[in-house]
Amino acid sequence: MSPGMRLGAAVLGVTVAAALVVVAAQLLRPPIAADRTSAAPSPTATADPAAGALQWQLPEQEWPALPAADPQSPLYEAQATALDAVEPAALVGCPEPGVVADEAAWRSAVTAQWECLHLAWTPHLVSLGWSTEPPELHFFDGLGTASECGYLEAPAFYCSTGGGSAHFGSRHLRMAGEWDLSINEMVNHEYGHHLQKLAGITDVKMGLKSSDEVERRVELQATCWSGAMTYRNESVGFDAADFASWTARLETMLVDGVHGSRDSLRYWGMRGLYAETMGDCNTWVVAAQAVA
DSSP, X not given: OOSEEEEOOOEXXXXXXXXXXXXXXXXXSOOOOOXXXXXXXXXOEEEEXXXXXXXXXXXXXXXXXXXXXXXXXXXXXXXXXXXXXXXOOOBOSOOOOOOOSSHHHHHXXXXXXXXXXXXXXXXXHHHHTOOOOOOEEEEEOSSEEXXXXXXXXXXXXXXXXXXXXXXXXXXXXXXXXXXXTHHHHHHHHHHHHHHHHHHTHHHHHHHSOOOHHHHHXXXXXXXXXXXXXXXXXXXTOOOHXXXXXXXXXXXXXXXBTTTBOHHHHHHHHHHHHHOSSGGGGOTTSSOGGGGO
16 A cells, blocks of 8 residues: 555444354435436546546545554454455446336346456456355345344345355345445445455454454445445446535444444545555554544
8 A cells, every 4th residue: 555545335243153244234314316417527537547437536635544564463364464455346347326116126236236246356356366256145025034144134234154145135125216326335345245254354353352343343444445346336437426425325324333433434435435455445453443
């Protein structure tokens, strides 16, 4: 990671049956969907090397460099992973963002986004020597469902047992009918938990004494990664309207002991948009107050 980035999903973790389960936070107030038929303000456009296309430029902002990994820290194996130096995958050919009209459209869009993510990440997984087996994807009606990690109630969650699996429920369907980036944001977030599993971060988490602080490090990292992947999604064509919509989303994410404070959600959710590497979202190296 550079000395500093110079720049232009939320979930709840619970341990069940010795597996990490990450549960998506419910959207409290849906942001206003961006109008993709009108031209958003675009003072400048910049070529994104990862996406290979012209993009609206993010507002210029300085982000401080994160601390170095500490070999003496019990968090060290999560602080220093092979994923840190990897650029967020550029997403090409993913579904066009938009609100969904019904359950069939929602299932189709979630599935397409999940498969698109895995396809984009597969070359990186190969180069890292990690499993390229796609995680299972499941849908359920109602508040919750049974999984290999036990019964969970949530709009969506990821279970790390076996090869990993993601579960999306009818509460997320309602969200996806209100916000055009909901599928992109939530699916990216849950896939981020799969990357944590592959990187060994989940194993570190499981070996630590359970605490809200550890859960927040897990969740805020996935929130940050979701932002990084959203910005690099060619189908989104991220612009000023999306920036405003994303900012509004950060104001509606659930705030509690495991999701993070409003300030933490704003910081990590916005930092992800500007991330140049996955390590720019390293919540494991910062002091506890930075993930409050």
